[in-house]
Amino acid sequence: MDTKWRSIKPGLAVLAFVLGVTLLLYSGGGWLYLFTGTSASVRTNLVDAFRGDYQQTQVFRQMIGDDLYALLDYAAYPDLYSMPLEERDSNLLYQVGKEGQWLVSNTTGDLSSPDTLPEGYNFLLVFAQNSVTIWKDGQELDTYGDGMFRELETAWISAGGQDVVVCLAAAKEPVDYGWSYGPYNVVQNMAQVRTYVIWLLVVPPAAGAALLVWSILWRRHRRRGVEAIGWFTGHIWLEVKALLLVPLVFLWSGCGVCLLQLFVYSNSGGLPWCLATPLPLWWSCLYLNDLRYNFGHLRSHSFCAACVRLFRRQELGWTVQRRMDRRAVLQFVLCVPFFLVWLARFPSLYQRYYYSLWPLVLAGFFLVGTGLIAAQLKLMTANRKTTADMDRLLTHIQAAGAGSPTGKLALPEDSDLREAAASLGHMEDGLRAALEEQMKSERTKIELIANVSHDLKTPLTSIVSYVELLGQEEGLPEHARDYVRILSEKSQRLQTMVRDVFEVSKAAAGNLQVTMAPLDYAKLLRQTLADMSEAIEASPASLRPRLPEEPVWIEADGDRLYRVFQNLIGNALKYALGGSRIYLDLTVAEGTATAMVRNISRDELPQGVDLTERFVRGDASRTDGGSGLGLSIARTFTEACGGSFAVQTEADLFTARVSFLLTGRRPEEEPPAA
Known part of the structure; x- marks a missing residue:
């Protein structure tokens, strides 16, 4: 239930906002129309509806005035007018007299004085000697001074009606006598007006304000509702x-x-x-x-x-030429309907304006339109030739980009793209010459490195051998043995560097020989760790291998891959932060086996540097004698074996990944010895 309630809150918040603003708009419009679009009497009636005494309202005053005029008419001309008031409505008592005699009355009492009013009546109007006197609640009112009966005029009454006396008494609390006109009707109309005003001009703005405040309090839910509406309309x-x-x-x-x-x-x-x-x-x-x-x-x-x-x-x-041709045809076809509509309207326009200059104007438009269409057709023909040349030019560029041998592009003399084709030919010649020069320089460099490395191998081997022999001599002083030890370390390092440079050069030249065979990836990693156990124990960092127990079969050169992980683990042991952990993981996912070496470097790793490039080191200030070829050799050997090599650095965290596809092949078993 709570989940359902949360799901409808956005809709309720939006609905509250819409209803609240709508009600406020209606209310504001109603109040604006009340003060600008209605008369003063209407506004007065609205105010009177909230008075506690109906006898203080404009409607009551108008009713009393109308009744007085009607009774005066009846008294002056009884033969012309019928009795205007209902005798059964006791909310308004009346007496009409003339020449000292009462002509008509709906009461047996005396209405000539406020002291003689029946119980329940508090309003008395007496017309005598052509003037009006009014008492309310026993007090005489200033009838003409306060403007209550400002519109009352009796000058039109004839001389025969000068002695007419009219008395009108109104009940304080009218009751229903079934009469549709009178004090009770005034009270009922006041109640209806109050109801209309409250429900149309008071309740709506209050409800709108409450709903608007509710939507503001639920603005977070309203925002979700508005976003849902935006998603729907989208x-x-x-x-x-x-x-x-x-x-x-x-x-x-x-x-x-x-x-x-x-x-x-x-x-x-x-x-x-x-x-x-x-x-x-x-x-x-x-x-x-x-x-x-x-x-x-x-x-x-x-x-x-x-x-x-x-x-x-x-x-x-499609080819570029076909695309542009289709677009030109489409452009022309889109213009044709307008021209046809104009032609269809031409006869009616000609008939309508037969005797005017319109036919000449329309004929001029027709000639101009025909000329424009002809010009467009000519331009379409010229554009077609240009698009054909552009298609040839693009085809030539694509062929050159793909490395296909292409000759120079020859375009007609009047072609718009002839200069572009000539410039492309010159640029192609320059690029080809620069590429050949670069390839020649690269080959020369690789050959030089390979030759120098090869030439250094023989004397280095001799130096290493003689240093070993010298170290076996007895009777050498202690400082001489230190010299021999240093010579041995430096010669071994130099021999390793020469070998690395020679192998990298062979790989760059495409001459690196690999022997592909199925091998157990996990077993290879365990063997590498076993061979490097002394270096691992001597390192200040601890190595944590996480290798699967079951075989993970890949196809690679075992010797080359062994060298890859020798370099990776050696780098990690050498440059890891003291006391930290080095992780070696092997995972299998989606047909790929990935070995990952992770460690935290003790030195800050450079940003934006490819560590797998040749002669690149993690810290230029290092003096440990590294050649900067370890990661380059690892990447070169991995790619030569058909795998993928990736290095990632995040702050001081170094991660190397070596991935190979799994293979279904297994190593062939050697036949048993005879």
Whole structure:
């Protein structure tokens, strides 16, 4: 249940925001129309609806005035007018007299004085001698001074009606007598107006403000809801969104005109359109939200863009000439419908403006259009020749890039691309000459290194041998034996360097011989560790091998691969931080066996340097006598055996990976001895 509640919170937050803003818009519009689009009397009636005494309202005053005029008309001309008031409505008592006699009355009491009013009546109006006197709650009111009956005029009454007396008494709390006009109706109308005002002008803004505050408190959930809406609209085709803009513009225009009529000209005929204003508003917000979250990939959800991408994928198999020809034809075809529509409209325009200059103007347009079409056809022909030359030029560039032998490209004298083809030929000649010179220099360097290394091997072997013999002599002084020991170490190191340089040179020249055979990768690593056990024990770092027990069969040259891990483990033992651990792992995944050597360097590793290049060392300040060929030899031998070699440094963490594909071959068993 809690999960479901969390899932609907974004929707509730967005809904609260939309409803809150909508209610505030309606309320603001209602209050604005109330103060700008209504008359003062309407606003007065709204204020009167909240008065506690209905006799203080403008509606009551108008009703009393109308009743007084009606009774005066009846008293002056009883033969012309019928009795205007309902006798059964006791909320309003009346007496009409003339020449000292009562003509009509709906009460048996005396209404000529506030002291004689029946119980429950607190308002008395007496018209006598052409003037009005009003008492309310026993107090006489300043009838004309306070403007209560400012509109009351009796000058039109004839001389025969000068002695008319009219008395009107209104109940303090009207009751229902089934009469549709009177004090009770005034009270009921006040209650209805109060209800309308509360539910239309008070409750909506309060509810809107509460919903808006709720959405603000849930702004995190609202943000998720808005993102979900953006995700949904992002999957709608762009063409559908463009089509929906048409009714949106129509709605905005209709609502704008009706709002102008309502608030400027006080014309409420378009009120339904005004009430529909939030619809285009939130519709526009959907577009803005879509632009916010999907602006960068609007074209990815477009039918036209999908068709264009499909067409472009089909174009990839065409030549450049065919592509440009198709585009030129498409451009021409797109212009034809407009020209045909113009031709179809020409007869009607000619008939309509037969006696004017329009036919001449249209004829001129026709001639100009025909000339433009002819010019476009000529340009299409010229562009076709240019695209053909461009296709040849691109084909030549692709062939040159692939290393295929190509001659110089010859284009016609009037070709737009003749100079470009000539420049390409000169550039190709220069690149070819530079490449040949570089290859010649590289071959010379490799041959020189190989020859020097080969020439040094023989004297070095002799030096090593004589140093060994010298070390076996007896009776040498102690300092002489130190000299012999130093000579032995330096000659051995020099011999190793010469051998490394010779092997790297052979590998660079492609002359490195490898003997590929199935071998157990894990067994090779264990053998390497066993042979280097003395160096491992003497190192301040500890080595932690993690090798599988079962065989891991790969195909490689065992001697070369043994040398690879000799170099990698030797480097790790030599340059690892004292007291740290060196990890040697062998893993198998997706048909590939990967050996990984990891250690933390005691010196800072350089950034942006390829450590597998020849004569590159991790620290230029080292004086340990390293040649800088260890990783280069490891990479060269690994690649020569068909594997992959990678080095990665992250801060002071050094990682080397040697990977080979697994093989199904197994070593052939030697036949038993006879």
